Amino acid sequence: MASITDLWPEELAAEPAQKAPGGILREPAALLGPRTNNLLEGRVETRPDPRMARLHHSFKIDCASALDFYQFDLFSLSHGVNEFYPLEALAHGKQVQLNSEADLIAWLRTVFASPETKRIIGTLLAMIEQLAGVAGR
Numbered sequence: 001m002a003s004i005t006d007l008w009p010e011e012l013a014a015e016p017a018q019k020a021p022g023g024i025l026r027e028p029a030a031l032l033g034p035r036t037n038n039l040l041e042g043r044v045e046t047r048p049d050p051r052m053a054r055l056h057h058s059f060k061i062d063c064a065s066a067l068d069f070y071q072f073d074l075f076s077l078s079h080g081v082n083e084f085y086p087l088e089a090l091a092h093g094k095q096v097q098l099n100s101e102a103d104l105i106a107w108l109r110t111v112f113a114s115p116e117t118k119r120i121i122g123t124l125l126a127m128i129e130q131l132a133g134v135a136g137r
Contacts, residue, residue, distance in 0.1 A: 021077050021084055021104060022046050022057045028112065029059065039064055039128050040121065043071070054078050063124055067131070072120060075111055077104075092116045 022044055029042030041062045048055055057077045063070040075091035086099045091111045098104045111117060 018084055019101060021079055021087060022055070024101070024104060024108075025057055025059055025077070028108065032061065036121070036125060040124055048081075049078075052081065054080055061121070061124065064128060067124070067127060070124075072124065074117065074120070 025044045029044050032040055032042035041064075043060045043062050045058045045060060046055055055078070059074045059076070061072045061074055063072075075089065077087050077089050079085065079087035085101070085103075086097050087104070089096050089098055089104070089107055091107075092114065096107065098107055
């Protein structure tokens with residue numbers, strides 16, 4: 001039986017590894033549950049575009065069963081399969097282009113701290129707490 005010739009180069013990656021934007025998003029998603037007594041959870045959904053040339057990441061806020069597993073799309077990112085940056089980001093109706101990991105981190109801090117995000121989280125928590133109070137009576 002003939003052996004298979006390995007034609008791949010020793011170094012497969014063209015550049016030093018970067019953190020993938022989807023991975024960066026999963027870090028704050030994992031922290032939302034503990035920050036809200038597990039009433040809300042963060043989740044990142046990743047899907048390719050139909051032509052498989054771009055990846056789309058949606059940051060969702062999932063509610064506990066108290067709200068019939070309602071989920072809110074907080075923001076989304078889109079980047080090429082062949083490179084992470086620049087990427088397109090959309091939050092609260094505003095689209096921006098981010099050119100680096102540092103830009104993405106700064107943008108995420110702004111989105112998470114925005115009055116719109118705080119209002120959404122506050123409203124969801126209030127609805128869950130109200131339903132929990134009604135169920136506890």
